[in-house]
Amino acid sequence: MSGRDYEKQNDIDHTRIVTGDRNNTTSEDDNRSYQSRSSFESEYTQYQEGNPFKRFINSFKPIDLESDGIDTTGMTQVEKAVIATAKHPLARSLKSRHLEMIAIGGSIGTGLFVGSGYALSLGGPGSLLIGYVIIGYALLTVVNCLGELSVQFPVSGSFNSYYSRFLEPAFGSTFGILYALSWCISFPSELIAAAMTVQFWTTDINPAVWVAVFWVVIVLINLFGVKGYGEVEFVLSIIKVLAVVGFIILGICITCGVGDQGYIGGRYWRDPGSFNHGFKGLCTTFISASFSFGGVELVALAAAETQNPNVSIPKAIKSTFWRIFIFYILTAIIIGCLVPFTNDDLLNGTGIAASPFVIAINQGGIKVVPHIMNAVVVIAVISVGNSSVYGCSRTLASLAVQGLLPRIFGYIDRNGRPLVSIAFTCAIGLLGFLVAYEDEGTVFTWFFSICSLSSFFTWGAINVCHLRWRYALAAQGRSTDEIIFKSPLGTFGSWCGIVLLALVVVGEIWISIFPLGSPADVVTFWQNCLSLPLMIIMWVSFKTWNKSWNMLWVKLEDIDLDTGRRELDLELLKQELAERREELSSKPWFYKVFRFFF
Incomplete structure (x- = not known):
């Protein structure tokens, strides 16, 4: 099928979008439009010709999508963005098993294995548990909102495009770019973490060598496209899940008396105690908890590249509750039982030595398990680095097709890979070679300050998008009966998530102004809160550049509730x-x- 044939067979659908006649087309026309579009994308995804070498070379060529003949005269930026993300031809290769394992173990990384120790040392076991419960519940509301929206609109960039659709394009630009930056900065930092983790076994090799090795591995994985990403994450997530479950079982055994320490029980919850530094100690756990939970939204980001989002996404979303409970809440309880917050290695240990997992096992007198845990941390770091390239590249591609970044970032090759966005993200990964620089920690501290609080805002904005989706249905006289997957927490959960995340941001600003154990410090404040004024500046800049100060929100009556659906017969x-x-x-x-x- 040629691009021109594809254009003609989609005229009915696109005319319906442009004119706003969303409900008067026949189901036969809608189904034919959808089937032709799916057939066309499948042809290009499975494009084959010539010998294997020629097929490999041809796979990097762009998909030859000709103009769809849509008259954009008089269309707003929001309408253009919605149509563009709905048409964007990413490959649909992820299966249910891929998505479920990405949801269960995709974000388990150094935040849990190492960062939890830092939170424990500053807040104590009680604060660690409460911090994980608060952030965990807030993230549960976010993921359920994402599940409802991404099943309904499995479009390119998923929630990044929802900001433009349900809020307005300046919010889409601001939150989308900050989200991409968070993954972009995470990639080189994960490479450095991997190199430092390997030094647990040997210090004879320059860590820059390991950065190069892991960079090449992750780049190759992403060049295999979304299916390569899905298969690798499937395997790595299984390993991480088994490791955490194994630690929980081993931790319960050590707590009950197996090992050199005898019966421990709740000893460390009583002495040195459950809390350290009071309420400020609790607030310090929020950033560590958010870092540990970061990446839960990747399930929704992959919606456009999923074969059957109606089935696979709800299953993946429902597993989030168990992941939060088992991998974070139970782990926080066991770590609090096994490691006192006064343990010197939690703050002063280097690499894997600062992991409460390793400290707990060492104190139990078990010698070989720390090596196993170190290997798991290396695997986890590779996994998160892999997710960093995926998350950043798909976000950049989505922003490009919305017209919020240069169009070159939206380049999609015949295997459905956003090639330019992947190349850009991998180039930023070369910052990992700063591992050879003495002050690389300071450099990355300032890098992360760019997006320090942005995660809380992007998560909260997802809840707002969900509320506006529900309210738009009511405003346009439509019922919730057409919602394919309803969030179990409903709009109440969205409001709870917004309130919790707002309180967390206030707490973080407070401890940034008045840090633990020291007077007010300007440098500490900007390292923790630089993203806050940056978001405001970006939002104002986008509003001014696009001359859209006449619209602060998309009106509920004007929100497009149809473009991007795979089911067109309501x-x-x-x-x-x-x-x-x-x-x-x-x-x-x-x-x-x-x-x-x-």
Whole structure:
């Protein structure tokens, strides 16, 4: 099928979008439009010709998408952005098993294995647990909101495009760029972490060599496209999950008396105590907790590259509750039982030696397990580095097709890879060679200050997008019966998430102005809060550049509730959803409980 044929067969669908006649097309036209679009993308994704070498070379060529003939005269920037992200031809190669493992173990990395020790030392076991519970619940509301939206609109860039659709483009630009920056900066820092972790075994090799090795590995993985990313994350996530579950079981055994220390129980919760530095100590755990949880939103980011988002995304979203409970809450309790917050290695240890996992196992007198945990940390670092390239490149590509970044970042080759965005992210990864610089820690501290608080704002904005999606349905006289996957927490959960994240930001600003154990310090404040004025400056700059001060929000009546759906026949969709609900209502209560959590 040629690009021109694709254009002609999609005229009906795109005319419907431009004119606003969203509900008057026939289901036959809609289905034919959707099927032709899917067929066209499949042809290009599976493009084959010539010998293997020629196929490899041709795979890097751009997808030959001709203009769809849409008359954009009089269209707002929001309408253009919505259509562009709905059409963006990323490959749809991720399966349910990929998405479920990305959801379960994709973000488990140094934040959990090492960063939890820093939070424990400053706040104590009680603060660590409360901090994980608060951030965990807030993230649970965010993920459920994302699940509802990404199943409904599995478009390029997912939640980055929702900011423009449900809020307005200046918010989309600001939050999208900050989110991309957070992954971009994370990539070289993970390379450095991997190099330093390997030094647990040998210090004879310059760490810059290991940075080069891991950089090449991660670049090659991402050149295999989304399927390569999915397969690697599937395997690495299984290893990380098994490691954490194994530590939990081993930790319970050590707490109950297995090992050199005898029975421990809640000894360290009583002496030296459950809390350190009071309420300020609790506030210090929030940043560490957010770093540990970072990446939960990757499930939604992958929505456009998923074969069947209606099935795979809800399953992945529902597993988030168990991941938070098992991998973070239980781990926080066990770490608090095994390691006192006064342990010197928590703050002064280097690399894996500062991990409470390793400290706990060493204190238990078990010799070989620290080497195993070190290997797991290396795997976790590679995984997070891999996710950094994926998250940053897809965000940049989404921003480009929305017209919020130069169009070159939206270049998609015939294998569905955002090639220019991947190349840009990998180039930034070369900053990992700063490992050879004496003050690399200071450099990265200032790099991370750019996006220090931005995660809380991007997460909170997702909850706002969910609320505006629900309110837009009501404002346009439509019911929630057309929602494919409803967030179990509903709009109440969205409001709770917004309030919690706002309070966390206030707490972080407070301890940045008045840090622990020292007087007010300007440098500390800007290192922790530089992202706050930066967001305001970016938002004002985008509003001024686009001359859009006449619109602070997209009106609820004007929000596009149709573009980007894979199911275009609303009546048929409502009928199918009603049948599912009726079938579920006929099941016994224990089955309903099971379906709620799985």
